[in-house]
Structure formats: C-alpha cells, structure tokens
Amino acid sequence: MLHIDWKKMRVRAGSFAAAGALALVAGTATLVPTGPVAAQTRTLPDFTDLVEQVGPSVVNIRTLEKAPADADAGSNPDADMQEFFRRFFGVPLPGTPRQAPPSSRSQPQEEQPRGVGSGFILTPDGYIMTNAHVVDGADEVMVTLTDKREFKAKIIGADKRSDIAVVKIDATGLPAVKIGDVGKLKVGEWVMAIGSPFGLENTVTAGIVSAKQRDTGDYLPFIQTDVAINPGNSGGPLINMRGEVVGINSQIYSRSGGFMGISFAIPVDEAIRVSDQLRATGRVSRGRIGVQIDEVTKDVADSIGLGKPVGALVRGVESGSPADKAGVQPGDVITRFDGKAIDKASDLPRLVGNTKPGTRSLLTVFRRGASKDLGITVAEIEPDKTVKTTARNEKPKAASAAQSLGLSVSDLSADQKKELKLKGGVKVDAVTDAAQRAGLREGDVIMAVANTPVSNVKEFDEALSKADKSKPVNVLFRRGDWAQYALIRQAR
Numbered sequence: 001m002l003h004i005d006w007k008k009m010r011v012r013a014g015s016f017a018a019a020g021a022l023a024l025v026a027g028t029a030t031l032v033p034t035g036p037v038a039a040q041t042r043t044l045p046d047f048t049d050l051v052e053q054v055g056p057s058v059v060n061i062r063t064l065e066k067a068p069a070d071a072d073a074g075s076n077p078d079a080d081m082q083e084f085f086r087r088f089f090g091v092p093l094p095g096t097p098r099q100a101p102p103s104s105r106s107q108p109q110e111e112q113p114r115g116v117g118s119g120f121i122l123t124p125d126g127y128i129m130t131n132a133h134v135v136d137g138a139d140e141v142m143v144t145l146t147d148k149r150e151f152k153a154k155i156i157g158a159d160k161r162s163d164i165a166v167v168k169i170d171a172t173g174l175p176a177v178k179i180g181d182v183g184k185l186k187v188g189e190w191v192m193a194i195g196s197p198f199g200l201e202n203t204v205t206a207g208i209v210s211a212k213q214r215d216t217g218d219y220l221p222f223i224q225t226d227v228a229i230n231p232g233n234s235g236g237p238l239i240n241m242r243g244e245v246v247g248i249n250s251q252i253y254s255r256s257g258g259f260m261g262i263s264f265a266i267p268v269d270e271a272i273r274v275s276d277q278l279r280a281t282g283r284v285s286r287g288r289i290g291v292q293i294d295e296v297t298k299d300v301a302d303s304i305g306l307g308k309p310v311g312a313l314v315r316g317v318e319s320g321s322p323a324d325k326a327g328v329q330p331g332d333v334i335t336r337f338d339g340k341a342i343d344k345a346s347d348l349p350r351l352v353g354n355t356k357p358g359t360r361s362l363l364t365v366f367r368r369g370a371s372k373d374l375g376i377t378v379a380e381i382e383p384d385k386t387v388k389t390t391a392r393n394e395k396p397k398a399a400s401a402a403q404s405l406g407l408s409v410s411d412l413s414a415d416q417k418k419e420l421k422l423k424g425g426v427k428v429d430a431v432t433d434a435a436q437r438a439g440l441r442e443g444d445v446i447m448a449v450a451n452t453p454v455s456n457v458k459e460f461d462e463a464l465s466k467a468d469k470s471k472p473v474n475v476l477f478r479r480g481d482w483a484q485y486a487l488i489r490q491a492r
Helices: 006-015 036-040 048-057 079-089 268-281 298-304 322-326 347-353 400-405 414-420 433-437 457-466
Strands: 020-025 028-033 058-068 109-121 127-130 140-144 150-159 164-168 190-195 203-215 221-225 237-240 244-252 263-267 291-295 312-318 333-337 360-367 370-377 407-411 426-431 445-449 473-479 482-488
Touching: 048 058, 048 190, 048 237, 058 127, 109 190, 127 268, 150 268, 164 268, 190 244, 221 244, 244 268, 263 268, 298 473, 298 482, 312 322, 322 370, 333 347, 400 407, 400 433, 407 457, 426 433, 433 482, 445 457
Parallel strands: none
Antiparallel strands: 020 028, 058 109, 058 140, 109 127, 127 164, 140 150, 150 164, 190 203, 190 237, 203 221, 221 263, 237 244, 244 263, 291 312, 312 333, 312 482, 333 360, 360 370, 407 426, 426 445, 445 473, 473 482
16 A cells, blocks of 8 residues: 655655656656756757668769879879878878879870769759859769769759759669758758768768858858868758758858868759759859949938838949839939848849849839839849940049048039030049048049039039038949949048
C-alpha cells in the first residue's frame, strides 16, 4: 500500500516547482521535467540523412584551358596548398592532375588545369547549375559525379551580372535537387553546404543563416551564412534542413583569401529565374529605365519634405531613355515600381532588371511635396554610353553668391544653349569645397537651385539667396547627355 506524507511532499514539490511536475510512477513519487528545463534541452542537428539525400546531386567541376607547354608552373594559385599536401600526406592535392615530365611537352599548346568548382544537378537529363566565374574563360569543362563517372560538359550560358551559369552533360536518370522556398528561410536557421573546396570532392560543411537580403550587388540580395566556404565551393548548393536547395555558394568575405566566417549565397529563386532564360535562349534579358540612383539620406528626406528616408533618389536621367520620356526628373524619389514599394535604392534595379523589356510599367515618384504616377516602357539593358563633353571657349563671368557653395558660374552663350538644346542655365567654371564634395565638376550646367529653375547668373543668385541656409541645397545640373541631382551643404 502506498503511503505519502503530503505535508512533506508539498514542501518538496514546492522546492522543485520550477523544475517540473509531480507524477506517480509504479507506486513512487517522481519528478518529470517540464516547461523551461525541457525547453532548454535541445540537440544539435544531424546532417547525415541530408548528405545521403542531396550528396549524389552535387558534382565536381574542373575547367581546362589551352596554354603554352612551357607555361610557368609557379603561377598556379594553389601551389601552396599542393605543397602542403605533398609534404604532410605524401600525395598530390586531390583533384590536381599529374604534371607530365618536361621532356614530354613537345606540343605548342596543351590543356592545362584552370580551376576547380562545384555545381548541382537541376534536371535528370543533365542540366547543371554553377557559378559563372567557375566556367568563365574555360576551353573545356569536365563534370565528375559522386559515382566517379566523368563527362565533358557544354556551356549552355553564363550570366556575369548574377554569377550564374548552366552547363549540360549527356546523361539521363540523374538525381536532381529539390528547390526550396527562399521566402521561408529564417535568420538563425541551420543550413549545409556540399562542394569541392581546394578540389576535395564531396566536402560537407554546416552553419546558420546570418542575414538575408544582404546588399553586395546590383541585382542580388545575398544570403549571408557562417558556413565554411573556400575556393572550390563556388557553385555548390546551400541546403536547408528539409533537403532543399535555397542558395548557391558564391562569395566569401576574406582578407586572406580563405574562409573568415562570412560567406554569401545567391538566393535560389533568383538563380532559377536566370537559369530558365539561359536554358531557353543562352542569354539573360534585363530591363532598364535609364536613371542614376542613390540612397535617400535623412538630409535629403528633410530637404524635400519626404519625411522618411525611403525610396531611390534620382541623381541623373539619361537623355532619350525610358525615364526621360516618362518625365522622370533628377531630384525625384522613386517610391514604387509596378505597385511594389522601394524601401532602399538597391530594390529598384532588381525590380526593373527582372521586368521583361517592352513591358509597360507604372512608376511612382515623390516630387516637390507630392507623389506622382508616371507610365514607363521598360527597355533592355545595354552597355553604358560614353558621356560627351562640350566646348567651352567663353571667358567665365563669376557669380559671387555661388561662392558659398564652392562654385564659380557664368552665363551660357547662345551657341552653347543651342548645342546643349537648353533654354537657360549657368555654366560651372570652377568647383571647390562643398560643391566638389557633392560631385559637381567644371563644365556642368546648373539648371535649377532649391527646386527653382534658373536661366542665368542673376536668377541663380536670387534662387540661392532664398534657399534655407540651415539645410543642404538641392541642385539640378546637366553633364553631357545626363541631367543629374546633387545635394550641397552651404558654408556657414
């Protein structure tokens, strides 16, 4: 018969209340941990199942290039690593082809090892994704599967802007990866990488997601992790705990060339968007609208009455571009594109770049205290144009009021107005101090000061005298084919 002294038990139970609940098991009083103690009992993740699941889908990529037979062997960037393996293990660095004896090199050119990278199988019929920098400049690409089969691959397409490439091997029934949802990826979540660092095939490393939407490029909001990534990991997959690919390991932050705890992966949704175009046409088509943009600082937001420092500040508008035709002006702040909010300047090129050229879109700009919608037809991105310069033969006529901005300006001649297709403005003859720090140069043509158009030096002085001396002055100017915007702090 079970007998319990309830007075003593109440005291004892009370002393252990924080640790757990009281239970009766097989005629004895037992404390069963619940609540905080149980919550703190967590085990580290086991990656073994993930490796077995995803490992066969990861490939080693070796690139070759034609080089003179007497090329300097000391130019190999992996020479130190090769020497390390030779001294301490008595074997060459894995993945490094044996060098032929000098006497056998009789041909004027031969295939030389160029680099080692990683990739993963997109489709069972042999499409493989990797980084563009892995295959860039290669004369031959070799793909090795985990079952040791080796194939010569064909480069379907490579996009340097996103650093994505797709290659194809002649094989079927291959184990393709599963693509994950990057939107569900959380900071602090465990992730794993598989690749070939320094040619060491099928190497597994793990860590956590350190940050998302990390701005290190115009078109890619990178995933930052602390997963160990080294040369040779490039192009390999970043995998979540569900065995899905969420990113492509692409870059590291390093002062030594080796891993220092910070690595970056391309979000897989961005990569798939690029790879679909590469597989369809061999190239990537991106949209452009022809603006130079910058972040909206608190000073700019206060100066124009925007309130919050959000959006993309238009510093310049390319003459004849879609933005120019739509009526976008330097000094505008683009706050939305096709209904999507622009929280920071880097959001705009991503949204525009992912828009099909020829698409009619809606641009929302903040101008002189109010928002305005502008219809715009997105063009296709093209190489930057060379900015033309104009002749300046007239003797400068200085304006004293401009000195507070660090400027010396003069009126435009009739010939200059005709050449520049302008009705007015003042020509910058010299730049110092605040104006120089703001980016103005000799030869620029100032068309407006503090949101007030100016046709000559007199109007320039008047507009400047009315400007609030306690705030930076916004200046609209023309440089070559571009109209631009600058914010200048006046000397006090």
